[in-house]
Amino acid sequence: MAPATLQGSERTGTVPALAEPRAPAPDAGSPNPEELAAARTTVARLRAAYPSVDAATVEATVEAAYASFRQAKVRKYVPILAERRSRKALAAAGSTPPAVRNGP
Template sequence: MTVDEGISRVSVPSPETRDRRVAQDDDPAVRDMVARLSAAWPAVAETTVEAVVASAFESFREARVRAYVPILVERRVRKVLGALCRDTPSGPEDGRYEGEERK
């Protein structure tokens, strides 16, 4: 299974589920992730970013190896937000590595 498999399953949440908070709300790493992603996509409401992060975490709910879940979640959320906005994030937090070109 690759990182990109299952991305189509992560969708922008409906208004009914948009108020649902990330299950790991008390986790500072999750709060930092939401803040970073909200700053990278200022056109997207923070509640939408929180809901997409929650949805991505939910898709990894049954993952046995938990160490890489935050990294996989952030990559998935960046792809979803990029597709949602059809725009690139602002600043150096755009998910590329040094020397990597945008596809």
């Protein structure tokens, strides 16, 4: 606060009124609808990229990746970071996506 503001409240002896109570903040651990849609898209992409891996394994890997970012304050990049972490985990487990051919 600016010094003048502090001096003003001390001088008058009044305490500033508290703001109206706000709606409860959303739980930082619960994903928003955009993240849920991104997670579904990530699962679909990874299931296509790793067809030899069981669908439940891919879903669990993506869920674990999102869970690792549960406390992140900046949520904008969570979907891409979770997908990268999921791909890395699937690759480390020995699953390799099919080779991409360039040209005929």
